[in-house]
Amino acid sequence: MKKIALLFVVGVALMACKQTPKEETETVLEHQDGSTTQETETTPAVQAELDLSKIPFTTADIGDFPYLALPKGVKELNRPLLRDFDVCFFPVQGMMTEVEGRLYKANLTAVSGEQFSERLFRRSMEEYLKSIGAVKIAEERITREEYDRYNKLDPHKGDEGDIGYADEPIAFYVIRHKEQGDIYIQYTVNNVSAKLNVLQVKAFEQTMTKITADEIMKSLAETGKSILYINFNHDQSTLTPEGKEVVNEIAVTLQKDAQLTIAIEGHTDNVGDANHNKKLSTARALAVKTALEEQKVAPNRLTATGFGAERPLLANDSEANKAKNRRVELRKTNG
Template sequence: MKKTAFILGLSALIVSCNQPAKQQENNEHNALETSVESNEVKTEEANPAADFNIEDIAFSTADIGDFPFINLPEGLEAHKGAIQSKFDICFFPINGVMTPFEGKLYKANVGAVRGEEYSQRYFEKSMEDYLLSVGAVKVFDGEITREEYDRYNKQDPNKGGSGDMGYWNQNIQFFIIRSKDKGNIYIQFTSNNAGGKLNIVQEEAFKQTVTKVTADEIVKDLSETGKSILYINFDVDKSNITAEGREVVIQIAEALQKDKNLIIAIEGHTDNTGDALHNKKLSKDRANAVVDNLIANGIDKARLSAIGFGSEKPLVANNSEENKAKNRRVELIRVK
């Protein structure tokens, strides 16, 4: 009897010892599942902007005017150098994630007109009250994180330009207006006691306007206006013509072969980025490179001349990347 009791006691002890181990195994398994679930949640939360749906915002029925849609409050003005582009990109905070939108762009630094004092409260209240009155919806009011700034800032081609905002220590107010006639309009502003910044995008899809240059177009331009403006690709900061650039040179050669009497000057132009003397030399070297390629394509050297102007003769103001690209060009000028 005592032996039986001993065996039963020993069995109970073994069961009681094994049970916590099994329970520990279950707990570890549950902890692992919880960890996986936790990681899954973190993955889903990695892009809060994905939860945003523009369709949730009602259309405004107000008359909002034309782009850029806003006149600044009385006594305030946009500083010189404001960016106004037919197509560009701007980043706006969707749930704290700087999200790119493309279309017509307006960016400006805002300050008081001469003789007036700037008021942060006046600017912010004027903007907010007006936007709400025309059916705009505020979708963000706060700061982004330093990590978010580090993630996106190099993607912004206008960083450091007029109206630049989107820094981690900067409060941003972001509004959206949806209009059946004007489309989606994104407006954000920030301010401190020295001045404000304003960004506006009227969202639009990109429209391709680049077409292949043809000899017939070059002849037509030279005949009608006396010049042809071309965009010949070169290696960055060099006078080496790329393969795409050589295709354009071939069309110039064909144009000169169509009209054997044509004599042209080839002018090189740059934007105003960097040293002026360097740009002038680079533009001259590029014009000479075009001449050399034309000669290699059978054009008499006596019909060609080259000159470089650097940034001295811009087509448009160098106040945006779009405009700077327009200024980086080669012009063919009809001499005879």
């Protein structure tokens, strides 16, 4: 009878309930002839969670967002990153864990003529946060493996106040406030500067609604143009079902006002070849014009032009801004 021994080698966690980015179970099979084979099964890690129920609420007066006045002699180095809704990563049991809400991120330095003091900054933060009921969650450094796992998930890597690099010391606090809700604060500091992140936890609120003919007509009447985000197949001029729904609303607009004439203008971001982008934007504008003509809109009421990346709404310096620049504009042409 063959003798088969199963030996399981399990990685030991760094902390009691920490999960590494990938958890591997290695099975060694020892056969009768003395040879062995190995089988490795990789399972996705479960993101660490913070048990907020163990943190007491505070009723302290913490002022307005971002709730912290900087210590004497410290200023923001550049314009801070401010978002009404975004994501930030905080160290929970050794894992950089994403939290959504209202966000402030800043690089900090000494005011002109003074020297930055790490001790002054750290003591100021620690004592003030303690005085308003903040609870320290972590004072740690993440590993290179953890940085490699999460860094591409963070849309603000390299931006102002970017915290969360391998072996970077991070102090992480949470405030549970009766009125302001849950507030996450983290900072890192050395003898020349500091970085500070504040996030007020906030649920996502959907603000997008279906585009209607009434909205298009109102925008054309008030501003002379309507900015639309019409979906096409990737890198093509073929309308998706959602894109066709928007075109249907444009047709209704033109049917309601028989005198209305419009220019259809296609725009892209600056990614890729400029000539290709211009051709693509022209093809998409023409696709909208053709779809409207198929709905009995007279061709002489429509023109179609593509501008590629020549007329951006915003600087193409982030994925969000690039998405805003990929658009179709309707411009009223009959006065």
